[in-house]
Amino acid sequence: MAYEALDFYDIDSLLTEEERMVRDMVRDWVEERVLPNIEDACRDGIFPDEWRVEIGEMGILGAPLKGYGCPGLSYIAYGLICQELERGDSGVRSFASVQGSLAMYPIWDFGSEEQKEKYLSGMAKGELVGCFGLTEPDYGSNPGDMITRAEDRGDHFLLNGAKMWITNGTIADIAVVWAKLEGVIRGFIVEKGDEGFSAPEMKGKHSLKASVTSELVFQDCKIPKDRLIPGVKGIRGPLSCLNNARYGISWGAIGAAQSCFNSAREYSLSRIQFGHPIASFQLVQNKLSWMLREITKGQLLAYHMGKKKDDGSWIPEQISLAKMNNVDMALEIARMSRDIHGANGILDEYPVMRHMANLESVKTYEGTHDIHNLILGRHITGIQSFTREP
Amino acid sequence: MGVAVLLKQVPDTTAKISVTGGRVDESSITKWSISPYDEYALENAIKLKESGYGDVVVITCGPARASKCLTEAAAVGADKLIHVVTESGSLDSIQIQALLSAAVKESSCDVVMCGKQAADTNSGSTGPGVASALGYSCVGAVTEVSIEGNVISATRLGPLGLEEVEVETPCVFTFDKGDTELRRPNVRGIMMAKKKPIDSLTSDDLGVDTSNSMVSVESHSSPPEKPPGQKFVGAESVPAVVNMLRNDANVI
Amino acid sequence: MSTTVISESSNNSLHPITAQLVGAASALGGSITIICPGGIGATDAAQISGVSKVISVEGGCFNTYDCIAWSESLSPLVKDDLILSSSSAMGRELISSIAATKGVPVVQDVTNLAEGLLVTRSIYSGKAIEEVRISSPCAISLRTNSFEAAGGGGSAEITTVNVSRDITVAVKQALTKAGERLDVSEADIIISGGRGMGEPSNFSHLYEVADALGAAVGASRAAVDTWDDIPHSMQVGQTGKTVTPNLYIAVGISGAIQHLAGMRSSKYILAINKDPEAPIFSVADYGIVATWEEALPVLKDQLSEILSS
Numbered sequence: 001m002a003y004e005a006l007d008f009y010d011i012d013s014l015l016t017e018e019e020r021m022v023r024d025m026v027r028d029w030v031e032e033r034v035l036p037n038i039e040d041a042c043r044d045g046i047f048p049d050e051w052r053v054e055i056g057e058m059g060i061l062g063a064p065l066k067g068y069g070c071p072g073l074s075y076i077a078y079g080l081i082c083q084e085l086e087r088g089d090s091g092v093r094s095f096a097s098v099q100g101s102l103a104m105y106p107i108w109d110f111g112s113e114e115q116k117e118k119y120l121s122g123m124a125k126g127e128l129v130g131c132f133g134l135t136e137p138d139y140g141s142n143p144g145d146m147i148t149r150a151e152d153r154g155d156h157f158l159l160n161g162a163k164m165w166i167t168n169g170t171i172a173d174i175a176v177v178w179a180k181l182e183g184v185i186r187g188f189i190v191e192k193g194d195e196g197f198s199a200p201e202m203k204g205k206h207s208l209k210a211s212v213t214s215e216l217v218f219q220d221c222k223i224p225k226d227r228l229i230p231g232v233k234g235i236r237g238p239l240s241c242l243n244n245a246r247y248g249i250s251w252g253a254i255g256a257a258q259s260c261f262n263s264a265r266e267y268s269l270s271r272i273q274f275g276h277p278i279a280s281f282q283l284v285q286n287k288l289s290w291m292l293r294e295i296t297k298g299q300l301l302a303y304h305m306g307k308k309k310d311d312g313s314w315i316p317e318q319i320s321l322a323k324m325n326n327v328d329m330a331l332e333i334a335r336m337s338r339d340i341h342g343a344n345g346i347l348d349e350y351p352v353m354r355h356m357a358n359l360e361s362v363k364t365y366e367g368t369h370d371i372h373n374l375i376l377g378r379h380i381t382g383i384q385s386f387t388r389e390p
Numbered sequence: 391m392g393v394a395v396l397l398k399q400v401p402d403t404t405a406k407i408s409v410t411g412g413r414v415d416e417s418s419i420t421k422w423s424i425s426p427y428d429e430y431a432l433e434n435a436i437k438l439k440e441s442g443y444g445d446v447v448v449i450t451c452g453p454a455r456a457s458k459c460l461t462e463a464a465a466v467g468a469d470k471l472i473h474v475v476t477e478s479g480s481l482d483s484i485q486i487q488a489l490l491s492a493a494v495k496e497s498s499c500d501v502v503m504c505g506k507q508a509a510d511t512n513s514g515s516t517g518p519g520v521a522s523a524l525g526y527s528c529v530g531a532v533t534e535v536s537i538e539g540n541v542i543s544a545t546r547l548g549p550l551g552l553e554e555v556e557v558e559t560p561c562v563f564t565f566d567k568g569d570t571e572l573r574r575p576n577v578r579g580i581m582m583a584k585k586k587p588i589d590s591l592t593s594d595d596l597g598v599d600t601s602n603s604m605v606s607v608e609s610h611s612s613p614p615e616k617p618p619g620q621k622f623v624g625a626e627s628v629p630a631v632v633n634m635l636r637n638d639a640n641v642i
Numbered sequence: 643m644s645t646t647v648i649s650e651s652s653n654n655s656l657h658p659i660t661a662q663l664v665g666a667a668s669a670l671g672g673s674i675t676i677i678c679p680g681g682i683g684a685t686d687a688a689q690i691s692g693v694s695k696v697i698s699v700e701g702g703c704f705n706t707y708d709c710i711a712w713s714e715s716l717s718p719l720v721k722d723d724l725i726l727s728s729s730s731a732m733g734r735e736l737i738s739s740i741a742a743t744k745g746v747p748v749v750q751d752v753t754n755l756a757e758g759l760l761v762t763r764s765i766y767s768g769k770a771i772e773e774v775r776i777s778s779p780c781a782i783s784l785r786t787n788s789f790e791a792a793g794g795g796g797s798a799e800i801t802t803v804n805v806s807r808d809i810t811v812a813v814k815q816a817l818t819k820a821g822e823r824l825d826v827s828e829a830d831i832i833i834s835g836g837r838g839m840g841e842p843s844n845f846s847h848l849y850e851v852a853d854a855l856g857a858a859v860g861a862s863r864a865a866v867d868t869w870d871d872i873p874h875s876m877q878v879g880q881t882g883k884t885v886t887p888n889l890y891i892a893v894g895i896s897g898a899i900q901h902l903a904g905m906r907s908s909k910y911i912l913a914i915n916k917d918p919e920a921p922i923f924s925v926a927d928y929g930i931v932a933t934w935e936e937a938l939p940v941l942k943d944q945l946s947e948i949l950s951s
């Protein structure tokens with residue numbers, strides 16, 4: 001049956017025609033290109049290159065950025081794009097999030113004119129793939145203590161260190177790498193083929209299998225001086241990228257939740273036990289009604305967050321709440337949906353287990369669930385509890 | 391010169407159709423789309439334009455909601471958008487063809503393309519009817535066209551199979567599916583489409599009398615439920631089924 | 643009410659739908675005239691019972707198909723208030739053009755026709771039924787196998803008329819001959835294969851059954867899209883052909899809604915699918931849960947047994 005998105009509070013009526021058209025375009029693409037092929041991609045552990053090309057052709061990368069060949073869409077449209085991509089698979093949404101919010105955004109906001117001219121339009125078309133290197137083997141939730149270092153060698157910089165868990169790393173043409181220069185976090189653009197740079201792929205994931213995850217290794221990696229991103233210093237640089245990506249995830253999670261809800265509803269209506277469709281039992285209805293409730297709340301949250309992104313009246317803590325809430329509800333819905341599917345729920349014929357496994361990554365990256373709790377805790381009490389030092 | 395594409399907005403082929411009070415409840419249809427064969431007409435019109443043949447003018451005849459299909463067409467490359475605004479479902483074929491023909495005349499296009507039939511009524515009256523009304527030639531069930539001067543060669547599924555035909559403009563082509571891949575819209579197209587004005591015309595503007603329809607809908611109903619089928623497991627049930635096909639159903 | 647029937651032909655002879663058109667017209671009373679484009683099947687048409695007159699229209703333009711030239715040649719010969727044709731691709735096109743030329747409305751693909759001119763047709767791919775009142779003069783195309791055919795034994799007078807119009811559509815070359823095989827839109831029995839056939843070469847098993855039954859072979863879109871050897875002309879469904887045979891046999895077809903759109907109004911449906919949950923079973927009168935590898939050989943044997951006896 002055709003996919004009918006849950007829209008209990010008629011969010012659709014709040015969208016502009018342009019936003020709806022962009023949403024439908026991505027929805028159709030996911031329906032035609034992702035859903036029939038996603039299980040193969042997961043089994044093979046690849047992000048099919050034609051998806052990169054087609055996403056580029058749709059012109060949705062770096063959605064809310066303006067100028068330099070970028071789409072210049074609203075944040076609501078960007079959210080809708082994430083929602084539809086993640087209805088297909090979190091890995092596909094991750095590709096777009098990393099490219100747009102983590103790789104294009106810092107160049108767009110903090111890059112030099114030359115850097116913007118050189119990279120952005122190719123990235124918007126998907127011809128150049130970017131990745132974002134912040135996390136290190138020993139520094140995840142506290143990236144501020146990273147050990148990757150850059151040294152000024154007069155006519156070039158020398159990078160040393162390693163990044164881990166880097167989405168798109170191996171397939172990327174450029175990496176936006178955060179490293180300390182004289183003790184201060186700075187962004188650098190490293191290009192594929194730069195001397196001393198390699199990006200081996202990490203294998204064996206049980207989650208986000210259709211997304212490439214890599215290490216970035218810098219051994220006396222030599223990069224020209226003009227690859228330093230001039231406009232930002234300190235942890236604010238990477239964090240401002242994360243704000244945009246996290247906002248997108250708050251929508252993406254709704255897509256994954258919708259997929260799981262949809263499958264649960266259809267399955268429960270057709271599965272007969274004790275002589276009746278299981279959808280007719282109160283305990284199952286309770287689950288479905290809970291899903292409807294949580295998805296609807298998540299939609300209102302994401303929509304309003306998008307409006308605030310569009311008018312500039314937001315604070316990062318609001319994004320933390322949207323990301324943690326929506327991923328949390330999506331993961332819970334995935335688990336509940338898996339339960340409703342019984343044994344069938346573990347099969348790859350249903351999207352549920354895949355979303356469930358994916359959402360475990362989504363819960364962790366872009367600030368773990370609990371790190372967002374701590375961000376909100378600090379906001380409420382004024383007391384930071386990330387470290388024991390005052 | 392130019393290609394007019396006649397588009398009809400229909401419930402998406404996957405939409406649920408419900409009947410209340412003897413009428414299809416249009417308000418419960420959640421998704422309206424360009425009728426699938428019309429999309430092939432549009433794609434081929436855009437290709438013709440890319441090979442240098444004038445603008446693509448898309449024309450739809452229908453209620454207010456139908457303007458959306460014009461914007462969708464603009465997003466993939468249509469140049470001019472004409473909406474002939476009518477009440478839903480009240481006109482007969484002669485009236486619709488008169489409105490569309492008048493709109494084609496306004497556009498001064500000498501090539502007209504449409505789907506071989508629309509997915510709602512599956513009629514297929516519009517293309518040949520408009521051709522007769524305009525005095526144009528007509529080639530049906532076409533899958534591909536190319537143009538040289540004012541001669542268009544087309545691949546059509548004729549009564550004798552697939553054949554290549556040549557026809558001079560002015561001509562109407564009705565499209566079948568074929569191998570043509572439909573282009574996907576992109577963000578740039580969508581943003582440009584939003585800015586494109588829609589020329590809204592009424593039957594009065596076009597000088598067509600739509601007061602007396604010769605056709606009126608008496609009622610709609612849901613299709614009768616089939617009696618439940620019988621299901622058998624295993625190839626060993628084949629003989630029994632063959633027997634029923636022969637003796638109960640009388641079809642073999 | 644008197645009626646003009648535009649006859650339907652295939653392979654240079656009269657198509658059986660023509661007798662069904664006459665059957666439908668007879669139920670309304672009044673005289674019945676059959677017009678035979680190109681004169682094809684005129685003698686057979688004259689033998690359909692209830693026909694008062696056959697006009698055999700001969701003329702150069704009938705050597706190739708040009709809908710406008712045909713309709714302009716035929717329209718002046720149509721004198722009755724009701725025009726009937728088959729709802730085949732050509733039937734629809736021709737009657738649309740004739741109706742437009744005469745300035746009368748047309749309703750297509752009708753499955754029931756009653757006095758007062760109340761017609762029934764299926765809309766939204768069979769998801770609803772529409773009853774329409776249409777005032778004559780008007781034109782109506784009828785769906786195959788929906789009307790009782792008139793019997794034989796008639797002896798209508800045949801008038802030969804020579805008219806022609808300029809052909810504007812020139813056939814340059816035939817790209818593929820219409821298969822020697824029956825086309826799905828013409829067959830009373832269709833056996834279709836889907837992606838479940840595994841490989842296009844496995845369609846040979848379907849052809850064997852088809853040969854035994856005199857059936858046409860069709861396909862799902864997945865089969866057409868996946869395999870170059872399966873041409874689009876075989877596709878049944880929303881973007882393929884809509885068929886209404888007496889018997890539709892679906893093998894290895896899941897029964898997606900777009901496929902059902904093209905075949906659900908078949909009189910009887912037999913589905914063979916290994917998946918007991920396949921949606922095709924919900925429209926099947928007879929469902930066999932089995933792989934085709936197991937089921938088709940038995941089917942072939944059974945058919946040759948009963949058909950030879």
Ligand SMILES: Cc1cc2nc3c(=O)[nH]c(=O)nc-3n(C[C@H](O)[C@H](O)[C@H](O)COP(=O)(O)OP(=O)(O)OC[C@H]3O[C@@H](n4cnc5c(N)ncnc54)[C@H](O)[C@@H]3O)c2cc1C
Binds near residue numbers: 098139
């Ligand atoms: C598939 C995938 C793709 C990724 N892609 C990228 C990428 O493209 N670029 C990039 O830079 N990174 C990427 N990451 C890394 C991701 O951002 C980190 O995994 C994340 O920041 C968490 O770091 P960690 O895994 O080291 O966990 P840790 O920081 O070690 O956390 C482990 C656990 O401890 C908890 N914890 C940590 N500190 C505290 C505290 N103070 N109080 C309470 N609890 C605490 C956490 O909540 C968590 O539950 C990716 C990760 C995955 C899984």
Ligand SMILES: Cc1cc2nc3c(=O)[nH]c(=O)nc-3n(C[C@H](O)[C@H](O)[C@H](O)COP(=O)(O)OP(=O)(O)OC[C@H]3O[C@@H](n4cnc5c(N)ncnc54)[C@H](O)[C@@H]3O)c2cc1C
Binds near residue numbers: 861895935
């Ligand atoms: C706008 C649009 C228009 C469309 N138009 C059409 C159309 O006109 N016609 C059409 O058909 N589709 C159409 N489709 C596509 C449709 O949605 C389905 O994708 C298609 O019908 C599926 O074809 P299938 O049943 O052959 O394949 P699948 O859905 O892959 O089904 C294969 C079936 O074979 C069974 N099977 C596998 N192995 C065996 C075996 N050894 N023995 C027996 N059974 C086996 C499986 O259980 C399964 O049920 C359209 C789609 C869209 C979006």
